Amino acid sequence: MVNKFDSVLKVSRLGPVGNRPRPMKIITSSPELVADVLRECRKPENTNYRLYSDRTNMQREYMARLKQELASRT
Helix, strand or coil, rough: CHHHHEEEEEECCCCCCCCCCCEEEEEEHHHHCCCCCCCHHHHCCCCCCCCCCCCCHHHHHHHHHHHHHHHHCC
């Protein structure tokens, strides 16, 4: 079995250096690898870090509207 990290092409930190943890940008060789890694990180034993896929502005606005609607219902 091929190690998943063998297919990572580039890793870089985003944002200015400071006291807060900075996000990382990870570039892989295939979209399938991204799906596998994101799926693995949703398992309960992976609590030291969180991984999220990129969101477009439209996706972020849509999620914000959904959160507002949910908050108004409760």
